[in-house]
Amino acid sequence: MNNSGNCIDKKHYVLVHGACHGAWSWYKLKPRLESAGHKVTSLDLAASGINxxxxxxxxxxxxxxQPLLHLMATIPKNEKVVLVGHxxxxxxxxxxxxxxxxKVAVGVFLAAFAPDTEYRPSYVVENYIERIPPSEWFDTEFAPSGNKTSILLGPEILAKELYQLSPIEDLELAKTLVRPSSLFVEDLSQQKNFSKERYGSVPRAYIVCxxxxxxxxxxxxxxxxxAGINDVLKIKGADHMAMNSRPxxxxxxxxxxxxxxA
Structure with missing residues (x-):
């Protein structure tokens, strides 16, 4: 214990959801981390959850x-967070x-797109899309949305590909709460590579499902x-939504x- 009565190893976890989801997707993990004495921020990205x-x-x-970048800007200079992206x-x-x-002690990629520093940020998403046969998108709805394509995960793809090992209640929750999102490929393909000196200097870990x-x-x-990530953990029996199937x-x-x- 330190003087303020907090546990010395108290960490600040920042949990970042995937496309069409929101802060709600971490509802099982957040209380677990908090009851272990950690600070947890799970946020809604723009047009997600209740944003x-x-x-x-x-x-x-x-x-x-923007909601994540705004949060990071408010983190004091002498503090570091554990960033978790799903x-x-x-x-x-x-x-x-x-x-x-x-401001980042470690970036944790949970069954997540992990970019490198050699290619544009869109590279890992474009490469992924090329590998997916159209039939495996099931009932996903794609629609033009300004300069990009919006995407909405339907009940069938949620049941068959994301939540197939998760409790049925979690699938029902998702069917109720998912919102249209985007993979932002068009914009990401125009952006500069993430830099070796900045992104590449932060420790990274990957959790395989x-x-x-x-x-x-x-x-x-x-x-x-x-991406050259050296620290890799595996969760056996986890579907894409490990926070539900293997919390x-x-x-x-x-x-x-x-x-x-951290």
Whole structure:
């Protein structure tokens, strides 16, 4: 214990959701981390969860990431957070690491898109889209939205590819709460690479979900190798939504990573 009565190893976890989801997707993990004495911020990105913006009014990936970038700007200079990005959220945390490298103890990619410093930020998403046969998007709705394509995950793809090992209640919650989002490929393909000196200087860890049908394990492993991430943990039996299908194992994995870096 230190003088203020807090546990010395109290960490600040910042949890960043994936496309079409929101802060709500962390509802099982957040109380677990908090009851272990940590500070947890799970936020809604623009046009996600209860954020009031509509996806049609969000034109760039940077605008989509604004709630996270705003939070990072408010973190005191002498503090560092444990940034956790799920799925598309891996690109949001990479952007935050690139802009605020000194405020991040470690960036954790949970079954997430993990960019490198050699290619444009869109590279890992474009490469992924090329590998997915159209039939595997099931009932996902794609629509033109200004300078980008919006995407809405339907009940079938949620059930078959994201939540197939999660409790049925979590699938129902998702079917009720998902909102249109975007992969922002058009904008990301115009952006500069994340830099070796900034993004590349922050410790990175990857949590592989072995039963993920959304971002299959082969692709997770390819991104890990491509991005040069050395610290890799696996959660056996986790679908894409590890926070629902394996919340205890995810909690333990994050504790392990944070103990090493934060």
């Amino acid at each position: 009031m913006k509509k996806i049609d009014d969000v034109h760039t990936f940077s605008q989509y990431s 799925s598309l959220g891996g690109l949001n945390i990479a952007l935050a690491m690139d802009k605020f490298p000194k 072995t039963e993920d049908l959304t971002i299959p394990i082969e692709y997770q492993l390819w991104m890990i190798q491509n 205890r194992e995810l909690f333990e994995s994050l504790q392990k990573i944070a103990a090493k870096y």
